[in-house]
Amino acid sequence: MAAGTTGLICDSSALVDSGRAVRFEITGPDGKPQPAIALRYQGRVYGYVNACRHIPIELDLEDGNVFDLSGQYLVCSMHGALYLPNNGRCVSGPCRGQSLQALPLYESDGKVWLNIMPD
Known part of the structure; x- marks a missing residue:
């Protein structure tokens, strides 16, 4: 993503409660692209590394x-x-108790954004 403090992910309307996630990429700690997802659950948007x-x-x-x-x-x-x-915590399966890596997403003006430099 371009330099700055935020990155546009999608229009808010693209995320329906418990519907399809929007896929995007972030830059991982090693500088390589990593898959990520944005989703809506109970009216709020959430983002996770897709792994x-x-x-x-x-x-x-x-x-x-x-x-x-x-x-x-x-x-x-x-x-x-x-x-x-709502928090990425595994409740069933071989990784029970572990959590997906959360990403700081927010909605503003009908768009979903990634906060690239969270406070």
Whole structure:
């Protein structure tokens, strides 16, 4: 992303409660691109590095479907680990008790932004 304090992810309307996530990339600590997701749950937006804590593979295997059928959990499509959408904590599966890496997202003027330099 360009220099500055924020990066545009998507229009707010692109995120529907418990719907498809919007995929984007961030720059990892090693300077390489990392997959990330933005999602909406119970009216709020959340962002996470798109990597399961068990084996660092993308939760959705490229299509944005990160919620389970109930719409209450994020699910790793590879081996079924379940995460709480509002804090990324794994509640079922081989990585139980670990959490997805959260990203600082916010909404403003109908857009979802990544705070690149959080306070």
